[in-house]
Amino acid sequence: MSLAAYACDPARSRGRRHAEPPAPTRDVFQRDRDRIVHSTAFRRLVYKTQVFLNHEGDLFRTRLTHSLEVAQLGRSIARSLRLNEDLVEAIALAHDLGHTPFGHAGQDALNECMTAHGGFEHNLQSLRVVDELEHRYPRYDGLNLSFETREGVLKHCSRANAERLEAAEPGGVARRFLDRTQPSLEAQLCNLADEIAYNAHDIDDGVRSGLITIEQLAEVDLFEQYRRETLQEHPQLQGRRVLYETIRRMLSAQVYDVIDATGDALRAAAPADADAARRASSIVVFSDDMRSRSTALKRFLFDNLYRHPRVMETTEQAQQVVRELFDAYLARPAEMPESFASLPSRHRAVADYIAGMTDRFAMREHQRLTGRKGIG
Numbered sequence: 001m002s003l004a005a006y007a008c009d010p011a012r013s014r015g016r017r018h019a020e021p022p023a024p025t026r027d028v029f030q031r032d033r034d035r036i037v038h039s040t041a042f043r044r045l046v047y048k049t050q051v052f053l054n055h056e057g058d059l060f061r062t063r064l065t066h067s068l069e070v071a072q073l074g075r076s077i078a079r080s081l082r083l084n085e086d087l088v089e090a091i092a093l094a095h096d097l098g099h100t101p102f103g104h105a106g107q108d109a110l111n112e113c114m115t116a117h118g119g120f121e122h123n124l125q126s127l128r129v130v131d132e133l134e135h136r137y138p139r140y141d142g143l144n145l146s147f148e149t150r151e152g153v154l155k156h157c158s159r160a161n162a163e164r165l166e167a168a169e170p171g172g173v174a175r176r177f178l179d180r181t182q183p184s185l186e187a188q189l190c191n192l193a194d195e196i197a198y199n200a201h202d203i204d205d206g207v208r209s210g211l212i213t214i215e216q217l218a219e220v221d222l223f224e225q226y227r228r229e230t231l232q233e234h235p236q237l238q239g240r241r242v243l244y245e246t247i248r249r250m251l252s253a254q255v256y257d258v259i260d261a262t263g264d265a266l267r268a269a270a271p272a273d274a275d276a277a278r279r280a281s282s283i284v285v286f287s288d289d290m291r292s293r294s295t296a297l298k299r300f301l302f303d304n305l306y307r308h309p310r311v312m313e314t315t316e317q318a319q320q321v322v323r324e325l326f327d328a329y330l331a332r333p334a335e336m337p338e339s340f341a342s343l344p345s346r347h348r349a350v351a352d353y354i355a356g357m358t359d360r361f362a363m364r365e366h367q368r369l370t371g372r373k374g375i376g
Contacts, residue, residue, distance in 0.1 A: 004082035006271040008184050014147035017131070017169075018140045032149040033090040039136070039143060041097040041129045047358035048096075049103035049318075050198070050205070060208070061201045063096045069201060070095070073255065074193040080259045081266075081284075083186050090145075091152030091190040098125025100355045101362040102318035109322035110351055117347040123156045125355050127173070133352060135339075147173065152187030181278050188284035189258075196254045199297050200247050206305040207243055214243060220300045222293040226250045257290040314375065321366045321374035325354055328369040335369060 003009060010027035023031055036042055045064035061069075071092035078088045099122045100106030111120040127150060131142040145153075151173045157165070165174035176183060203223065206212040217223045226249035230242055237245065262284045271277035286294060305311065329350045333341040336353050343349035357365070366374045 001079065001082065003084060005273055006185060006266065006277045007083045008087050008148050008186055008274045016144045016146055018144050020144065028146045029084060029086040029090055029149065032145045033086055033093060035143045035145065036090060036094045039134050041134060041356065042093065044356065044358050045096060047360055048099055048101055049359055060205050063099055066197060066201065067093050067096055069197040070190065070193045073197055074190050077189055077193065077255055077258055078186065081262060083189060087148055087186040088189055090149045091187055092193065094130060094149065094153050095126060095155060095190060095194065097129040098122045098355060101357045101359045102322065105315040105318040106322050109319035110354060113323060113326040114347060114351050120351055121156065121158065121161065123154055124161055126153045133356065148184055151183050152190055155191055182280065182282055183278065184274055185277050185284055188282060192258055192284055195294065196251065199294065199301065200251050202301050202305060204243065204247060211308045211310060212304050216304060220297050222250060222297050226253065254290060257287050258284065261285050261287040317375045321362060322354060324370055325362065325366055326350055329353065
């Protein structure tokens with residue numbers, strides 16, 4: 001399949017921070033994807049929380065399975081829009097590399113610990129991972145990914161951090177946060193695929209956990225429409241098959257909506273190339289109706305799942321573990337590996353070390369350093 005004019009062409013990539021000769025059989029975005037898959041940070045995602053802690057059940061999503069689902073959805077949509085599938089996959093697989101243990105609970109606690117030292121943003125941390133913290137190559141730190149993949153990894157960025165990144169890399173991946181332009185269409189697509197994926201799988205995991213029920217979900221129009229359709233077509237269907245089929249139909253409807261709404265936006269904007277698409281308003285979008293329905297679903301999940309008392313109890317325990325780990329390493333940096341303990345900025349070194357932990361390693365380290373079991 002040929003790429004559209006507005007897609008990112010690997011032959012026209014803005015390149016890597018450290019120049020490298022081309023590979024004989026793979027283009028620049030394919031190499032990015034392969035480097036991400038082989039990275040240590042990617043393997044750690046299998047033991048990092050999505051919503052439920054890793055030890056709470058074998059079938060709940062982790063950051064790894066979430067990233068794979070985002071990549072699958074992204075590639076499916078990219079093919080219909082004639083965007084670069086390999087770039088979409090690379091961004092999707094890397095977008096959560098900077099997430100802390102214990103999901104957003106760990107991120108919030110680490111940001112609190114780092115308030116006086118630049119704060120902590122998991123998107124910025126994902127960029128730090130691929131630019132600096134992976135140590136796999138003899139000539140440079142990081143994975144030396146292409147500009148386009150790094151641009152997509154940096155999904156959000158505060159102005160203060162954007163200014164700092166821009167000073168170090170003029171015209172680089174943070175520039176768009178200062179001049180208010182958009183990332184590539186492939187990056188925009190990954191942002192939307194991320195939302196579609198976590199809304200769907202958080203319904204699945206929430207029902208599996210018993211914290212939300214299908215009956216509660218009847219108040220969510222986006223879910224209830226496809227549950228009714230499922231039962232009308234398969235009136236004898238029962239149990240989890242009803243849930244699975246409802247989610248499948250809901251996912252398909254959102255995918256087709258993005259394809260149709262984005263097609264309309266592309267025809268209206270008519271970008272001549274990838275850079276023209278960056279200068280336009282957001283192009284990869286839901287229709288207004290689907291955006292409203294997706295927002296209602298997110299609100300439901302926030303109120304009924306993410307703020308469920310059982311989840312909140314675990315969240316508070318996880319945040320305490322992160323805070324106590326931070327204090328312990330700050331006071332005794334020799335408890336960290338030498339590669340972190342010897343860094344000049346101790347606070348940032350501690351944040352980098354904790355952010356790279358899996359859930360279970362963080363719990364083991366906390367018990368080793370405090371003598372107490374922090375969670376459960």
